[in-house]
Amino acid sequence: MTFHDRHEELDALETAFESPGHEFFVVYGRRRVGKTELLKEFCSDQPHIYFLASQEAEHRQREKFVEQIATYCNDRIPRVDGWDEAFEYLGEKLALEQLVVVIDEFPYLVEENDSLLSYVQSFVDQQLQNTESMVVLCGSSISTMESEILGHESPLYGRRTGQIDLKPFSFREACELLTYDLDDAIRSYAITGGTPMYIQLFDYARSLAENIQTEILSPTAVLYNEPEFLLRTELRTPARYMSILEAVATGHTTPNEIAGATGIGSGPLSKYLQTLRRLRLIDREVPVTASAKQSKRSRYQVADEFLRFWFRFVEPNRSSIEEAPSVVYEGTIEPALPDHVATTFEDVCQEAVWEAIRSDELGPYSEVGRWWYGEDEIDIVGLAPNDDRILLAECKWTTDPIGYSVAAKLRDKADRVRWGPDQRDQEFALFSKAGFADGVAEALDDNWSLFSLSELETLLSESS
The missing domain is CATH 3.40.50.300 (P-loop containing nucleotide triphosphate hydrolases)
Known part of the structure; x- marks a missing residue:
């Protein structure tokens, strides 16, 4: 390396x-x-x-x-x-x-x-x-x-x-090593995460599909058994921890959901979750408007992109991968990859928000994170308590350009975010992989910022 x-x-x-x-x-x-x-x-x-x-x-x-x-x-x-x-x-x-x-x-x-x-x-x-x-x-x-x-x-x-x-690289820090164009660089980062060795195992002259099959799905590849090796270096009995990581990676993010998926009681589960957090294998997240200590609306997520990919796609399909890795890739991984990458795209956009704050393109916020309540979710919310100002942003990793309806839904959800005074200032942003439909920019006022992949690339490269 x-x-x-x-x-x-x-x-x-x-x-x-x-x-x-x-x-x-x-x-x-x-x-x-x-x-x-x-x-x-x-x-x-x-x-x-x-x-x-x-x-x-x-x-x-x-x-x-x-x-x-x-x-x-x-x-x-x-x-x-x-x-x-x-x-x-x-x-x-x-x-x-x-x-x-x-x-x-x-x-x-x-x-x-x-x-x-x-x-x-x-x-x-x-x-x-x-x-x-x-x-x-x-x-x-x-x-x-x-x-x-x-x-x-x-x-x-x-x-x-x-x-x-020493922490893994952020997406911006990893970009020099991820020599794909930005679209595939984000996809690739959603698989390797910011761990330098994993990033450098990929050959960026080959397609992402080839790298996945060669460097992860091959039983002789270093990354095929990597998570098991990592867990055994920290834990004497990793089996239950692996089942928890698989549950979280496959969408069971609340303590009740994790307990239901793993069959582990709430008491022991709490201790297992604490250990995984201490080892930085999972993160506990609460809505950005809530108190981390007091909120009961916590969610858990696998803290590393590669582990999230491995526990979602490799661990549940080991037997099939041993027999026909290409079939697993084409039938299981490739169709679900956009959904997997979408979560990473939100994190990349959150990095971009901080860069935009530092460069005064968005104006200053002291806290940035996700927000949810009941059925409502907003990908990125920024809080500026001293100025009674809030930022609300959505990130869309889709093949179709964003239309005005996405902006309208975001504006509606903003009214349900309980934070600050009734007369707070509101700023909005939209991030889109596929850009924006005709007329969207013209239909929105100066409180809106629009970021396509090209604007996102410029923003992240300016800070490098």
Whole structure:
């Protein structure tokens, strides 16, 4: 996988290393998101020791760690009997030279010996803080990184000087890698999501259909079993979590619907949902006008586009894919793909709304999200409480241009959004894959903004 973007994160690491005093950084995020590539890019211009932990016996991990230090320093490899001695040896070297030391996949070491955290604490307090060097702990196990390293109960709590929670690319950030035209780029992003490795597995000289069948539906492809691998790295018994993810991906979005689809009782389900949220595999969403803590109108959605695609189309059809992947694609996936992409299109349009706010094309809103109540739904609603102004927008991923009726329905639904004073200001926007029917723009006043794919592309590219 090649390094792409991440300029802000790279600048943060470089600025920290160049600043006076020691640095103790924590870098974490889901697997495949590009943590290792970021750290390798950072280290390429700095004197560094890079150690990649693996799942093997503790004594062998410690030996390899010490070997890595000795190799960099051209030393004879010393014998150490514990992690305290290993970090003492590292501290002696950092006292002589300013270095970056990266320990990648640090949770593997913690799995073998949770006392390691106390040894690192002593190393930071007694040796690292007296140097100009930088130590980076990196890991893909979000649960371990957040609880064992960043958590209040951790021996390392309060010692970090910075952290980077590396997230998947937004659509705008991914666009340079998605070298299709905008239409197919959105379709492709609806399948790979913003995970750099998944994006780069696709060959953009081939059609999207070919990429899906080659890189996902083939039993020998990396992505065919990827979600199972991801879940097993975080969860000892992933079966129930997989059933919940499949239920959510196939349209069961409320707790009652998920319980009905999975047969899991409401008590245990609540705990499973909390775990999946903590692992960033699902998101809980409430109407933008409601309180996230108090609202009972919550919905759940799979947080990653690739997982949403996989649990909707691959997991339920495994047996058929093994026998006839092309039949599954043509008969099951291709007909339902527009509906799948439509949800992603809403998210892309929401990105565009924020860009339009930043560029003053839409005027400032502090909150942007979806809204629903009963049978009514609006794709994007923006709130400006200080100005008593509301934005209401619809996003249409259809083959037909939007007609005036869509605008009329949106205006009607706006009256049912209970927020702000009766005399609030209202702004409207329409996003359309297929553009707009003749006469629509002329029939609407200055409170309306219309975005076809070309306007959307211009808006997103201007901010790149």
